[in-house]
Amino acid sequence: MLCQKLNEAKELQERLLRQSANRARHVSLNKRKFESIGQAHALSKPADVNDLPKDHWKSLDLYYRLGLPKNASEIEIKKQFRKLALAYHPDKSSFDDSMTRFQAIKEAYELLCKP
Numbered sequence: 001m002l003c004q005k006l007n008e009a010k011e012l013q014e015r016l017l018r019q020s021a022n023r024a025r026h027v028s029l030n031k032r033k034f035e036s037i038g039q040a041h042a043l044s045k046p047a048d049v050n051d052l053p054k055d056h057w058k059s060l061d062l063y064y065r066l067g068l069p070k071n072a073s074e075i076e077i078k079k080q081f082r083k084l085a086l087a088y089h090p091d092k093s094s095f096d097d098s099m100t101r102f103q104a105i106k107e108a109y110e111l112l113c114k115p
Contacts, residue, residue: 043069046080049087057088057101062108074113081109 047067059065063072066080086092088101095101 043067045069046072046076049083057084057104062112065108066105066112077109077112081105 043064046069049067052067056067057065063070066072066077066084068076068080072080084105085102088095088098088105090098090102093101
């Protein structure tokens with residue numbers, strides 16, 4: 001009887017510890033996602049193509065989509081677009097969704113460089 005109660009208490013304690021660890025892990029992941037979103041748009045110089053987050057091209061912020069700071073000149077925009085166009089061109093890229101990525105950066109470039 002006493003042994004059974006001890007086993008039940010031990011199982012309850014282990015279950016509560018697992019639940020607590022899962023909650024802490026979930027909060028930590030959400031906190032990291034939120035922090036990365038806040039920092040991602042604070043670019044001070046054009047980002048290297050390999051340093052960009054993998055979903056940057058999905059952003060609604062056109063400058064972030066191209067990996068540029070908000071005060072980028074038209075020349076910087078053009079240079080960065082050419083780098084990304086080479087990386088995401090459907091004929092040269094290994095990504096499954098390269099056409100979508102290419103269209104996204106092309107749209108951003110056209111809207112930012114429109115006279």
